[in-house]
Amino acid sequence: MNAARINSNPAYDRAISDFxxxxxxxxxxxxRLASGMRVNGGKDDGAHLSVSEGMRAELGGLTEGTRNTEKAMDLLRIAEGGMNEISSILLRMRELATQGTTDTLNDTNREAMDAEFNQLKEYIDRIAKLASYDDQSLLSGFGNDVDEVLSTALDANGDTGVRRVNVSGTxxxxxxxxxxxNDNEITLGNGTVTQTVSLGSILDGDQVADGTTVVVNFDSLGVEMVLAGNDVKGSLGTYQDGDLDGTTLVVSDGTGGQFQLGSDAVSADRLEYDIKDMTIGAPVLNLSGISVNTRDGSRQSLAKLDKAIDRVASQRGEVGAIMNRLEFTLNFTERAIEGVTASESTIRDTNYALESxxxxxxxxxxxxxxxxxxxxQVPVQTVMSLIA
Structure with missing residues (x-):
């Protein structure tokens, strides 16, 4: 027979523990049912949490990679569109050169054609300068950048107040x-093109106001620089009228760019590309000295135009090949996102049937x-009844 106790109640203690x-x-x-996730923290499943977090990081990288790929295709479409217009202009220039090779025209007629010919040459340069993406010129000096070591005008190389220089199509x-x-003007030139900018409206006397910066834009050269005043964070010097006299900016040839298409910082997830310079005097066209104002000049122009048309077509083919590659990359990345999402869901999401x-x-x-x-509580009640 079990004894009745009141100082302790093991059955009650066990029931509380179980509850x-x-x-x-x-x-x-x-x-888990409320959050929709089986693993809400490290105590739920530390190993699977680690795997899941790694998959989430990969998923974020892949998602951003698809955005990068889509933007890369947009960039290349703009470049290819500009090349298409240049190709059309070259075909028109070839028609004029063909007309100029026949003796049914005299030099007076050819001079009239040469006027249109020269206008077309200028418009090719204009297209090359205007074809841009996110303020980056694509068909003129693409990838060119300022050499920070050789450029004496930069603030890091002297107390000049030049905080930053941006180049586009330079x-x-x-x-x-x-x-x-004392003239509140700056002139910048490369021996071929020179531009003078007035600073009178943006300077405080003969210098940049304390704690401020001003932007000086040499748009004809594709150069924009930021000048700093005194006490500007991140700037070593202060610009005062005359400080830049004799200093230089060295713009080095670019080697193209890179598209980050994947989720990791490895070469396999990057695509290097280059877009050739499409200005009249650049090696691809090399048409700066041609004209159709004489019969012989028209014949020489015809031969050069044929080569230029072929080279532009070749460049368009290369850009198209990169776009096709990006299309396949986009398809693959979307499939990878689908697979990683499914895997992460298997590890982390709630099984509602099981949890319910x-x-x-x-x-x-x-x-x-x-x-x-x-x-x-029955034994206690029994003791109390005995006492009563």
């Missing part, structure tokens, strides 16, 4: 500043534990 354990399990199942070479004091069943089980067990707590 607490079941209640904790029920809260975990409820959390020809490679050395650009020299003419900046005589488990929650129902814990609720039943909780009710049984409560009943056990009530029944465990």
């Amino acid at each position: 607490s354990r079941v209640d904790r399990s029920g809260r975990a199942h409820s959390q 020809d490679s070479g050395t650009y020299t500043f003419v900046d005589t004091g 069943t488990s929650l129902a089980r814990t609720q039943i067990l909780a009710q049984m534990s409560q009943a056990a707590m009530v029944n465990s």
Whole structure:
């Protein structure tokens, strides 16, 4: 016969322990059902949490890679569109050169044709300068950049106040500043093209105002620079009228660019590309000295135009090949995203059928534990009745 005790009640203590354990399990199942995730923290499944976080990082990289790929295709479409217009102009120039080779025209007629011919040459340069993506010129000096070591005008190489220089469609070479004091003007040139910019409206006297910066744009050269005043964070010097006289900017030839197409910082996830310079004097066209104002000049122009047309067509083919490659890359990346998403879901997402069943089980067990707590009070009630 079991003794009746009141100082301790093992059955009641065991019922409380069971209820607490079941209640904790029920809260975990409820959390999984509410969040939709089986793994909500490290205590749920540390190993699978680590795997899942790695997959999420990969998924984020792949998603951004698809955006990069789509933007890369947009960039190349703009470049190819500009080349298409240049090709059309070259065909028209070839028609004029063909007309100029026949003796049914005299030199006066050819001079009239040469006027249109020269206009077309200028328009090719204009297209090459205007074809841009995100303020990057694509068909003129693509990838060209300022040499920070050789450029004496930069703030890092002297107390000049030139905080930053941006170039777009800028020809490679050395650009020299003419900046005589007390005239609030800066001149920049490369020996072929020169541009003077007035600073009178943006300077405070003869210098940049303290704590501010100003932008000086040499748009004819494709050069934009930021001049800093005193106490500008990140700037070593302060610009004062005359400080840049005799200093230089060295623009080096670019080697193209890179598209980041994947999720990792490895060469396999990058695509290097280059877009050739399509200006009249660049090696691809090489048409700067041609004209159709004479019969012999027309014949020489015809031969050069044929080569230029072939080279432009070749460049368009290369750009098209890169676009096709990007199309395949985009398809592959989308499939990879689908696979990684499914894998991450398998590891981390809630199995609603299992969790719902488990929650129902814990609720039943909780009710049984409560009943056990009530029944465990019977010996105490018995003792109390004996005392009474």
